[in-house]
Amino acid sequence: MIRLYHWNLDPAGRLVRLCLAEKGLGFETVESAPWSPHPDLKLLGPGAVAPALLQDGTGGRIVAVGTRAICEFLEESVEGQHLLPLHLGQRAEARRLWAWVEEGFEEVTDKLLTERVMQWVRRDRQPDSEKLRRGAHTLRGRLTFLNALVETHGFIAGRDLTLADLAAAAHLSACDYFGDVEWAAVPDLRTWYARLKSRPSFRPLLADRLAAVRPSPHYADLDF
């Protein structure tokens, strides 16, 4: 039995949900929003924040917190669909770009996504337009880099789907909910994202809805 503490539009939680679904694992979810963490999290480890995964099995309980711990744990313990290539050099490249995505999108999450979400959480709050502007600028740079990668190889770290693709798709999908991704400027990335979106693992993410904030018109459109 697997339980996942996460929040719908958190890119880190989205990566874990994609990873679990690609591995064909069923799981129950418990909501833990960044501004109101679930009280269980404190018990899982000092400083633990969502996403956090609990697995109870014959070998006892496994607790894994954070994308690095969770995705590597699933890759090590679950047979089936590989999300890291078997060749050591290709594995290294997939991990490099997975790390690049997580580090490179930190500022986008901090400036752009968090600002959009907090505007929704506290309705009376005005968004910080300077933050939004800087977040959007950073996002454009990241999109250009990712577009060049998928133009060369088809996927981000080579010719196969890896955790680098799922991480990038997790981040972009959250920004796309608010219509912040300028797809027209990055046609190869758009093609790549259309392929990712069509995977069964993506369906639950496309069904996510915030109360009173509709997603951008093309958010769940597979042919956007």
Next chain:
Amino acid sequence: MIRLYHWNLDPAGRLVRLCLAEKGLGFETVESAPWSPHPDLKLLGPGAVAPALLQDGTGGRIVAVGTRAICEFLEESVEGQHLLPLHLGQRAEARRLWAWVEEGFEEVTDKLLTERVMQWVRRDRQPDSEKLRRGAHTLRGRLTFLNALVETHGFIAGRDLTLADLAAAAHLSACDYFGDVEWAAVPDLRTWYARLKSRPSFRPLLADRLAAVRPSPHYADLDF
């Protein structure tokens, strides 16, 4: 044959050097400073930055860039000293705290360490005292958290040395070069660091010197 592109006081390069030494691997080093990256790096992958590792062996060439790719590659491919526990739950905890260290020290590196280093690179430049102050404040918070972890377990992620310890020691040692770690406030962490410092893998780091900037008096002192 292993070649490492790195810069002496970069915490990421320090983690890789510690990891290689703990694994008992010999390697040659090539300097690549953040403000003047070695031209080879461009050839290793789009957007590649130090630390970067090249291994030529019977199986061909492996290129691994960044701490996540390099340390996981070494852990997967080299027998001997484990730097991640074998038990899946303990591995997850080690990876969680390794990631916590790398994310949690980003601001310390950005505000405090980079400011110290750039002051050395461009001698005519005045340090930004507000940045230094905020970096020092963040560092104090990180020290308190790490102190609580080692007080409980002896090492950061449990009772054994893991990549989480090497990552924390890599970051702290770079700050310690400039005397920025207030060891007196964190006695358990100080004991832990004294043990880390005494490991043979640490010796090359303690011998690092910047021209014209002496390290803090206790930097290389094992009994500080």
